Amino acid sequence: MKLLRLAAIALxxxxxxxxxxxADTVNVYTIWPENYxxxxxxxxxxxxxxxxxxxxxxxxxxxxxxxxxxxxxxxxVLFGGPVETFAAGIKxxxxxxxxxxxxxxxxxxxxQADGQWTAIADDPLVFMTNNAFLKSKGLKPPASWExxxxxxxxxxxxxxxxxxxxTAVTRIFSVLEVNKRDEDKAFAYLKKLRQxxxxxTKSGGGGTLPVGLGQAGGGIFFIVDALETRSKGYDVxxxxxxxxxxxxxxxxALIKGAKNPVEGKKLIDFATSAAxxxxxxxxxxxxxxxxxxxxxxxxxxxxxxGATIFPIDDDYAGANRKRIVDRWIKEVLxxx
Amino acid sequence: xxxxxxxEGRRTLGDPALxxxxxxxxxxxxLFVLYPLAELLVRAFSDDGRFxxxxxxxxxxxxxxxxxxxxxxxxxxxxxxxxxxxxxLFALTATRSGLSRHWLTALDAAALLPLVSPPFTTSIAIIxxxxxxxxxxxxxxxxxxxxxxxxxxxxxAETLTYFPIAYLTLRPILxxxxxxxxxxxxxxxxSRWRIFRTVTMPLCVxxxxxxxxxxxxxxxxxxxTPLILAxxxxxxxxxxxxxxxxxxxxxxxxxxxxxxxxxxxxxxYLAQRRWVGRRTYVTVTGKVGQRSRSRAVSPxxxxxLAAASxxxxxxxxxxxxxxxxxxxxxxxxxxxxxxxxHYHVIFTEGLPAIRDTLVIALIGMPLGGLYGVLVGWLIARxxxxxxxAMEVVSMINYALPGTIVGIAxxxxxxxxxxxxxxxxxxxxxxxxxxxxxxxxxxxxxxLQQIDxxxxxxxxxxxxxxxxxxxxxxxxxxxxxxxxGLGVVFIRSMTAIxxxxxxxxxSWTLITVRILENMTxxxxxxxxxxSVFVIVVVFAVVACLSAVLRRxxxxxxxxxxxxxxxx
Numbered sequence: 045m046k047l048l049r050l051a052a053i054a055l056x057x058x059x060x061x062x063x064x065x066x067a068d069t070v071n072v073y074t075i076w077p078e079n080y081x082x083x084x085x086x087x088x089x090x091x092x093x094x095x096x097x098x099x100x101x102x103x104x105x106x107x108x109x110x111x112x113x114x115x116x117x118x119x120x121v122l123f124g125g126p127v128e129t130f131a132a133g134i135k136x137x138x139x140x141x142x143x144x145x146x147x148x149x150x151x152x153x154x155x156q157a158d159g160q161w162t163a164i165a166d167d168p169l170v171f172m173t174n175n176a177f178l179k180s181k182g183l184k185p186p187a188s189w190e191x192x193x194x195x196x197x198x199x200x201x202x203x204x205x206x207x208x209x210x211t212a213v214t215r216i217f218s219v220l221e222v223n224k225r226d227e228d229k230a231f232a233y234l235k236k237l238r239q240x241x242x243x244x245t246k247s248g249g250g251g252t253l254p255v256g257l258g259q260a261g262g263g264i265f266f267i268v269d270a271l272e273t274r275s276k277g278y279d280v281x282x283x284x285x286x287x288x289x290x291x292x293x294x295x296x297a298l299i300k301g302a303k304n305p306v307e308g309k310k311l312i313d314f315a316t317s318a319a320x321x322x323x324x325x326x327x328x329x330x331x332x333x334x335x336x337x338x339x340x341x342x343x344x345x346x347x348x349x350g351a352t353i354f355p356i357d358d359d360y361a362g363a364n365r366k367r368i369v370d371r372w373i374k375e376v377l378x379x380x
Numbered sequence: 381x382x383x384x385x386x387x388e389g390r391r392t393l394g395d396p397a398l399x400x401x402x403x404x405x406x407x408x409x410x411l412f413v414l415y416p417l418a419e420l421l422v423r424a425f426s427d428d429g430r431f432x433x434x435x436x437x438x439x440x441x442x443x444x445x446x447x448x449x450x451x452x453x454x455x456x457x458x459x460x461x462x463x464x465x466x467x468x469l470f471a472l473t474a475t476r477s478g479l480s481r482h483w484l485t486a487l488d489a490a491a492l493l494p495l496v497s498p499p500f501t502t503s504i505a506i507i508x509x510x511x512x513x514x515x516x517x518x519x520x521x522x523x524x525x526x527x528x529x530x531x532x533x534x535x536x537a538e539t540l541t542y543f544p545i546a547y548l549t550l551r552p553i554l555x556x557x558x559x560x561x562x563x564x565x566x567x568x569x570x571s572r573w574r575i576f577r578t579v580t581m582p583l584c585v586x587x588x589x590x591x592x593x594x595x596x597x598x599x600x601x602x603x604x605t606p607l608i609l610a611x612x613x614x615x616x617x618x619x620x621x622x623x624x625x626x627x628x629x630x631x632x633x634x635x636x637x638x639x640x641x642x643x644x645x646x647x648x649y650l651a652q653r654r655w656v657g658r659r660t661y662v663t664v665t666g667k668v669g670q671r672s673r674s675r676a677v678s679p680x681x682x683x684x685l686a687a688a689s690x691x692x693x694x695x696x697x698x699x700x701x702x703x704x705x706x707x708x709x710x711x712x713x714x715x716x717x718x719x720x721x722h723y724h725v726i727f728t729e730g731l732p733a734i735r736d737t738l739v740i741a742l743i744g745m746p747l748g749g750l751y752g753v754l755v756g757w758l759i760a761r762x763x764x765x766x767x768x769a770m771e772v773v774s775m776i777n778y779a780l781p782g783t784i785v786g787i788a789x790x791x792x793x794x795x796x797x798x799x800x801x802x803x804x805x806x807x808x809x810x811x812x813x814x815x816x817x818x819x820x821x822x823x824x825x826x827l828q829q830i831d832x833x834x835x836x837x838x839x840x841x842x843x844x845x846x847x848x849x850x851x852x853x854x855x856x857x858x859x860x861x862x863x864g865l866g867v868v869f870i871r872s873m874t875a876i877x878x879x880x881x882x883x884x885x886s887w888t889l890i891t892v893r894i895l896e897n898m899t900x901x902x903x904x905x906x907x908x909x910s911v912f913v914i915v916v917v918f919a920v921v922a923c924l925s926a927v928l929r930r931x932x933x934x935x936x937x938x939x940x941x942x943x944x945x946x
Contacts, residue, residue: 071885097885100896104626109881111631112790118802118884132629167472199512199527205612208627242512243529246623253901257713259511259528269901276901277714340435369628377612378444 068151070307071118072098072372075125076294080268083327088314091294094307102247103129104208111136117301120308123315126210130161130295131362140300142309146316146335153355154293155358156258164315165331168291168353169214172270173262174255175279185283186262189222189233197240200261202251204244205312205377206369213365215264216372217356218290225360227368244377245256256280263376267291271330284315288352293334388771397846402764405755408774411798417776423791424635437633445637447857448615452600453644455535459599460592462539466692467546470586473689474547475554477682489918490693491701495544498874498891498910500898502537503608515702521827531612537605542598546591548867549822552859553587554580556829558676572678586828589652590821597645597817601781603877617641618781625783638784645779646772653768687692700831700914708905720905726912730893730905734912737890740807741872748812748868752819753861757853759820760827761835778817782877785814790881802884808876815871819864826860827853862909862928869920873913910945 074081078100085096101109103125110122122133133139136322143159154163158291178185181196192201204212216234223230242260245251249269254260256278270282296315302308308351314320321333325341332340332348340348425431439445470491474484494502509516557580563577599860603618610616617637625634702823706712710719726734758764759771789810793800800806834856838848854861876891883892890909897906 079900079902080898099883099885099888100899101880102626104629104898105880107629108625108631108787110883111788111799112787113794116799116801117796118794137627205623205627207623241612242527246607246627247899249899249901253898253903254507254511257508258513258900261509272901277711279714334676373444 058093063073068093068307069095069097070120070311072096072121072123072302072311073109073119073216074098074100075103075106075121075129076100079255080161080331081124081330083329084315084320084323086321087320088311091314091319092310094310096311098123103210106138107133110138114138116299117299117303119299120302120304121301121311122297123311124164124165124294124296126214127161127163127293127295127358128213128361128365130156130297133297134160138300140302141316142312144309144313144316146313149336150316150334151336153358161297162312162316163334164292164296164321165294165334166291166371167266167268167294168332168348168351169211169218169264169289170267170270171262171283171285171289172252172255172265173281173283174257174258174260175281176258177369178263178281181261185281187283187286189219189285189287190238191285192240192262192264193233193236195240197261199240199242200236201241202243202245202254202263203241203265204248204250205246206244206372207377208246209248209250211264212244213265213361213369214290214292214356216368217361218288218354220368221290221354221356222285222287225256227371231371231375234372265345267332268330271344271347275328282347284351284353286352287352290356291332292351293355294331395845397844398762398764401754402758405751405758405770406766408751409770409813412809413776414772416785416792417780419792420635420639420784420788424632424639435636439633439636439640442876445617446617446618448617448620448637449640451531451614452641455531455538455606456596456599456644458535459538459542460596462535463543463595464546464550464588464591466539466543467548467550468588469685470543470547470689470694471550471554473685477685477689479686482684487689487693490696491544492546492918492921493696493914494541496870496874496911496914496921497700497703498876498894500604500608500894501703501910502541502699503605505702506533506537506609508702509699527611529609529614531610531614534606534609534614534616537609538599538602540699541602541605542595545594545598545818545867548818548863549591549594549825550584552586552822552863553584553825553829557583558827569851572681583829586825589655590825593648593652594818594821596648597775597779600641600645601779601877603781603783618783621781622783623788631787634787635784638781641781642776642779645775649772649775684686703907703910706903707911710904712903712907719904722908723912726893726908727906730890730909733888733890733893736804736887737873738916740804740811740889741869742765743804744808744811744872745865745869747808748816749819749861749865751812752816752864752868753823753854753857755816756820756823756860757827757849757857760824760851761832774813774820775817777814782814782875783878783881785810786878786881789878801882802886804887807879807882807887807889808872810882811868811872811875814862814878815868815875818867821861822860822863823857826857830856858928862924866921866924870917873917 047228072085081098081100085098089095098331106125108124108127110117110119113119114136122130130139139160141159144162147155147159147162150163155161161294171192173185177200183194183196186192203215206216216230219233220227220230223233229340243251248266249272251260251263252265252269252273255263256273256276269284270280274280274282296312298305298308298312316335318335321335321338324331324333325344332344424435425433427434440662450591470487473479473487477489507528508514510533511517514528517528562575562579570578601618603622606614606616606619607622610619617640621634621637624630624637707722708717708718708720755770755774759767789806790801792798793806800809807900835848835852838852843851874891876889876895880892880895883889890913894906894909897903897909
């Protein structure tokens with residue numbers, strides 16, 4: 045009994061020992077998964093002595109929170125996540141414009157003109173297929189958008205749902221670009237593709253594990269997610285369509301009314317500079333650096349070699365996004 | 381009738397203790413249920429400070445949303461019926477089949493597994509088992525290219541996840557039925573089937589109604605299961621609401637869709653009141669008869685019950701064996717070498733989440749248990765102005781999808797003077813007010829079986845409300861108290877939909893870590909966390925049962941013996 049009581053007291057003591065807060069801190073919501081974000085924040089702490097308090101949310105959840113907290117912001121910086129999440133945030137007036145020293149060096153598609161957000165990385169789409177599946181069907185890794193329409197893929201593809209995922213929106217705009225922005229032609233293709241889709245997942249990477257495990261034959265994913273699947277030991281092929289495929293920038297932004305603006309700006313300076321982006325490869329974070337001063341990791345460059353990758357035109361995508369997604373929901377997603 | 385009610389009202393007002401309790405409860409309900417709901421309504425129906433019905437009308441006009449509404453009702457009804465049936469099967473097996481204690485403990489444990497496991501686990505196990513390359517569908521049955529997405533897999537996953545609620549609700553009721561009652565009917569020459577139909581089942585009606593209501597509401601509010609399993613042709617409202625908010629950044633639309641869910645939830649509640657509420661189901665009258673071994677179920681039927689329960693339990697155990705296996709191999713499906721590395725990860729990197737979750741669950745547990753029996757007792761036993769309103773209000777947070785509750789809390793408690801976000805109390809409050817309805821319903825159902833005269837005797841001997849409650853009622857409803865307590869604890873360890881919006885830089889949760897692991901494709905740590913959660917919950921539940929056994933309350937023996945397994 046005595047032992048039990050001692051154990052209880054020890055447990056209570058441990059439970060009550062809350063985390064002590066350091067003096068210099070910056071509070072962050074990260075949209076990058078923790079295994080990518082954590083090493084970057086550790087590098088930042090090493091370089092500046094500023095501690096990063098962070099928690100990870102998917103892009104939609106992070107944005108919903110920042111909007112709800114607008115009158116009393118809990119964080120200083122929104123870190124990572126596709127540009128379109130940030131575009132939605134601008135409409136809600138949640139960001140404070142800030143131009144880091146790297147701002148001027150970046151090409152136009154990697155920054156918002158007023159400095160509402162700045163890109164920290166680039167993330168192209170790829171086709172990812174399960175090698176065992178390809179072998180069983182006698183197929184080669186798909187090398188064209190048309191290849192995915194092969195009946196052998198029937199009920200075998202998983203890709204993201206455009207209602208929740210930036211990955212999906214980038215994919216749909218890729219198809220539009222490939223079809224020279226002829227919407228009817230693009231939608232005719234998307235409807236045909238639907239026949240082979242097993243399920244549209246809620247998150248961009250939702251289909252990677254099923255493909256890795258062979259529950260699905262393949263899909264269209266961001267390269268980071270595809271390479272992460274491969275590095276976990278799943279036997280998958282990564283390929284690109286000869287017609288080309290889109291890419292989406294990952295961004296960072298300062299929150300309006302941030303309680304630690306000085307530290308927040310330092311984090312943005314760090315993230316947009318070569319200081320952080322040159323560490324991406326070292327930590328096996330397979331984003332393509334956005335800062336032109338940083339060379340793409342040779343291993344990553346090897347995979348990208350020969351691939352046709354085009355950026356999605358911000359103005360065109362911004363002006364048409366809602367209409368295109370609505371049309372996709374109506375014509376493609378619903379029961380056929 | 382009216383004068384009687386007025387007299388009851390006066391009696392309430394004349395009882396300062398009762399009045400105080402009512403005031404505190406209403407204050408809490410106003411703060412943690414009504415105020416966030418009001419905040420939500422304002423968001424949904426105002427545009428630049430003006431009232432507008434536009435979001436509601438456009439939602440109703442959308443054929444996709446109407447289909448989702450119908451789908452939600454179909455799914456919730458299916459889950460309600462199947463889950464209650466499965467719960468009844470287990471409850472009958474537990475109380476009437478005469479299985480040995482060890483078997484019953486094992487069955488209890490299996491039945492509790494789905495309830496105590498973190499979100500997504502059942503869904504993922506179903507995909508692994510019934511997917512195109514699923515273990516059962518492909519490797520055992522040799523089927524190719526089957527689909528694991530759609531109505532039936534969603535209904536199956538939700539039924540397996542929620543039927544333990546029905547079991548927990550029905551079991552104390554079945555065991556509280558005095559076996560002598562069945563015995564009497566038996567000696568009067570009734571056939572077993574007739575007794576079952578005309579004595580046992582009618583006495584369970586409040587239990588059925590409560591179980592159905594709880595399952596219906598749980599399914600209606602569940603977004604995690606359909607998110608993974610519903611696929612593209614079977615949309616349901618909570619998932620649509622979640623997508624609307626987190627995907628389309630359309631908060632108004634999401635709020636409206638969620639509010640639509642309140643309509644069927646309240647409808648079922650009212651129906652339940654109408655058909656069940658007025659009858660009496662008294663079987664505990666104070667003088668507990670000599671317990672006799674029930675002969676109401678024939679040996680053949682008992683064996684059938686046991687076999688069916690064991691079969692269901694086997695399916696559940698198989699699902700969780702898969703989970704345990706995934707936590708012990710390097711990468712499930714790719715590199716199946718044995719490793720303990722994932723457990724090392726959760727006890728190093730994952731330690732803060734474990735600590736936070738335990739603190740939150742331990743604070744919430746007693747609060748939730750107490751709140752549950754208090755409200756349940758007031759609703760079932762006291763006549764006071766606003767009683768029905770209290771019953772409805774106490775169910776609201778349970779019936780709303782978690783996403784919406786989470787966001788409503790976030791908006792309501794972000795600004796001073798009520799700046800609770802970022803702290804621990806907002807998470808605790810969310811759990812208590814969202815998951816105590818199980819305790820409330822269990823208390824109500826149990827009290828409907830206990831004759832009022834017991835409490836009236838106490839009152840007429842001069843005891844006040846507080847004393848009667850503490851010394852007479854509380855011991856009688858201890859099983860419901862512990863059920864409520866247990867559910868709040870379990871949910872604090874396993875729920876995610878609401879609290880993902882309430883975790884903060886300083887307070888995080890295991891379930892959020894699990895979701896994070898899944899995003900990182902780290903199936904191993906996710907499985908290890910899940911196994912850890914299940915082990916902790918089982919340990920706590922075992923302690924609760926031990927306490928309960930010690931209490932040896934005067935409520936019909938078996939009910940007190942063990943409610944939560946063991």
